[in-house]
Amino acid sequence: MIRNGRYKLIYFFEDKRSELYDLEKDPNEKNDLASSKVVEKQRMENELFAWLKKTGAAVPSGPNPSYDPTVVSKGKKGKDKGKGKGKAAVVVEPHRLEGVFVSKGKDDSLVTRNMVPGESVYGEKRLVVENAEKDEKIEYRVWNPFRSKLGAGIVGGIGSCPVKPGAKVLYLGGASGTTVSHVSDMVGPEGVVYAVEFSHRSGRDLTNMAKKRPNVVPIVEDARQPQRYRMLIGMVDVIFSDVAQPDQARIVTHNASFFLKNGGWVVISIKANCVDSTAAPEAVFAMEVDKLRKDGVKPKEQ
Numbered sequence: 647m648i649r650n651g652r653y654k655l656i657y658f659f660e661d662k663r664s665e666l667y668d669l670e671k672d673p674n675e676k677n678d679l680a681s682s683k684v685v686e687k688q689r690m691e692n693e694l695f696a697w698l699k700k701t702g703a704a705v706p707s708g709p710n711p712s713y714d715p716t717v718v719s720k721g722k723k724g725k726d727k728g729k730g731k732g733k734a735a736v737v738v739e740p741h742r743l744e745g746v747f748v749s750k751g752k753d754d755s756l757v758t759r760n761m762v763p764g765e766s767v768y769g770e771k772r773l774v775v776e777n778a779e780k781d782e783k784i785e786y787r788v789w790n791p792f793r794s795k796l797g798a799g800i801v802g803g804i805g806s807c808p809v810k811p812g813a814k815v816l817y818l819g820g821a822s823g824t825t826v827s828h829v830s831d832m833v834g835p836e837g838v839v840y841a842v843e844f845s846h847r848s849g850r851d852l853t854n855m856a857k858k859r860p861n862v863v864p865i866v867e868d869a870r871q872p873q874r875y876r877m878l879i880g881m882v883d884v885i886f887s888d889v890a891q892p893d894q895a896r897i898v899t900h901n902a903s904f905f906l907k908n909g910g911w912v913v914i915s916i917k918a919n920c921v922d923s924t925a926a927p928e929a930v931f932a933m934e935v936d937k938l939r940k941d942g943v944k945p946k947e948q
Contacts, residue, residue: 648690648693648694648697649669650690650693652668652669652670652671653666653667653668653669653683653686653690654666654667654669654675655667655687655690655691655694657691657694659705663680664680664687664690664691665678665680666678666679666680666683666686666687666690667679673844674844674845674846674847675845675846675847675848676846676847736749736750736751736773736775737749737750737751737775738750738757738773738775738784738786741756741800743800743804743806743807743810744807744810744811744832745758745809745810745811745831745832745833745834746758746789746800746807746832747759747786749773749786749788755771755788755789756788756789756791756797756800756801757773757786757787757788757789758786758787758789758828758831758832759784759785759786759787759831759834760772760785760786760787760831761830761831761834761835761859761861762858762859763785764785765858766787767787767823767824767827767855768793768822768824768827770787770788770789770790771787771788772785772786772787772788773785773786773787773788774786787827787828787831789828793824793825794824794825794828795825795888795915796809796825796828796829796886796913796915797825797828804947805947806946806947807913808883808884808910808911808913809829809832809833809884809886809913810832810833811832811833811834811836811837812833812834812836812837813832813833813837813883813884814833814837814838814840814880814881814882814883814884815829815833815837815838815839815840815882815883815884815885815886816840816842816879816882816884816885816886816901816905816906817829817839817840817841817842817886817888818842818869818885818886818887818888818889818897818898818901819842819843819869819887819888819889819890820841820842820843820848820852820864821843821845821848821851821852821888822848822851822852822855823841823851823852823855823856823862823864825888826839826841826852826855826862827855827859827862829886830859830861830862833861834861835860835861837861838861838862838863839861839862839863840863840865840878840879840882841856841862841863841864841865842865842867842869842875843864843865843866843867844866844867844868844869846866849864849866852864852866853866863878863879865878865879869887869889869891869897869901870891870893870897870900872900872901872904872905873904876904876905879904879905880905881905881906881907881910882905882906882907882910883907883910883911884910884911884912884913885898885901885902885905885906885910885911885912885913886913886914887901887912887913887914887915888915890917890920891920892920892921892922894914894916894917894920894921894934895914895916895934895937895938895941896937896941898912898914898938898943899912899938899941899942899943902941902943912938912943914934914938916930916931916934918930918931921933921934931948935948
């Protein structure tokens with residue numbers, strides 16, 4: 647994705663197509679201008695590819711022809727155990743943070759217990775572990791930390807996480823539901839995730855994901871206007887914010903004044919470039935933390 651003034655271009659590597667939106671006239675990204683603004687589309691594509699080449703960023707080389715999303719990795723050994731021909735067993739252990747697990751194998755992975763067995767949300771790998779004692783199979787979804795700020799934070803070693811089984815979470819900036827789906831797994835059937843997303847395009851994906859997850863409530867609305875959805879949300883334990891707005895700190899505290907219970911938690915992903923692209927990230931970060939303090943938020947970890 648690349649933004650240039652009023653225009654935003656989204657490039658899809660899987661089928662090499664682009665979508666172009668005029669955010670001044672179409673902030674909800676409903677009207678794709680790629681076919682009518684060909685020159686602008688080509689210019690922004692060239693700028694995007696030039697940046698990718700300059701920075702050496704990793705890009706998808708194309709779909710894996712042998713990938714089959716219906717095939718699930720089995721967490722048990724083959725018949726040729728000990729002969730070098732059987733598959734290694736997948737061992738899943740609880741993470742120190744509630745609601746999260748770690749799969750042990752050739753490559754350790756962060757996983758969450760799938761609320762909807764048999765279903766992937768964004769093409770992620772699924773693992774099935776057999777519980778011999780209870781004679782049941784448990785399915786887990788691999789959580790890619792490169793596609794999720796919350797997942798990256800957990801892998802990075804955050805000390806605590808208020809998103810846990812049974813929690814009520816208000817998720818601001820739900821996008822297409824990648825991280826929201828894992829939060830849904832973490833809070834489980836006793837918890838609930840209210841996911842707010844402003845873009846109608848991403849909101850469609852979020853809504854489709856929520857159709858199979860009864861603990862996710864999708865809300866396609868502007869997070870800067872919580873009064874518009876106040877009748878849909880009760881008091882919550884946690885607010886997780888991932889909004890790319892210059893006033894993201896104000897957005898969080900404004901929603902907290904409506905929905906966060908006393909003693910509740912706020913988890914915010916501060917996007918320095920969206921707040922002030924001319925200042926050093928450290929300065930922006932300190933400024934945003936100071937704003938949160940002035941609005942009654944007491945930082946516990948940063």
